[in-house]
Amino acid sequence: MANRMILNETAWFGRGAVDALTDEVTRRGYHKALIVTDKTLVQCGVVDKVTSRMDAAGLAWEIYAGVIPNPTISVVQEGLKVFTQSGADYLLAIGGGSPQDTCKAIGIISNNPEFADVRSLEGLSPTRKPSVPIMAIPTTAGTAAEVTTIM
Numbered sequence: 001m002a003n004r005m006i007l008n009e010t011a012w013f014g015r016g017a018v019d020a021l022t023d024e025v026t027r028r029g030y031h032k033a034l035i036v037t038d039k040t041l042v043q044c045g046v047v048d049k050v051t052s053r054m055d056a057a058g059l060a061w062e063i064y065a066g067v068i069p070n071p072t073i074s075v076v077q078e079g080l081k082v083f084t085q086s087g088a089d090y091l092l093a094i095g096g097g098s099p100q101d102t103c104k105a106i107g108i109i110s111n112n113p114e115f116a117d118v119r120s121l122e123g124l125s126p127t128r129k130p131s132v133p134i135m136a137i138p139t140t141a142g143t144a145a146e147v148t149t150i151m
Contacts, residue, residue: 013138018050021135022057025090030133032060034088036079036103037095038067041139047094050137062086067099073117076105083110083132090133096140107131 025033033054041047042065054061064082066075083091083106093103109115111129
């Protein structure tokens, strides 16, 4: 059974958490995800475990797997370009702090293009417009990137 914890948003964890995620996506009326992750999680099958459940639930998705440890501005800009071209209406981070922080930057910049250079967000809170919706499937313990605001 999935456990639930409400912090900055709602965090589902434990057995059944991915199924709870697909139910939540449907409940919120989202149509297509851009999955933000890294190549290792794609290669070792972690992302497949999520996308197979999304397929079974009839949820559309596209993957951006260009995240690297301690992502650079160019990684965020590349992910933003993929998000814009994908037609996705929400972001799904799969991974540790790097995919999650990349996802948050993409989400904020996509609705606030004046921050196309992510460095201009430093010390700014709140932004003019909220981020596009973001969901996260953390694969590491300890970063808390899934429950913190921007970066």
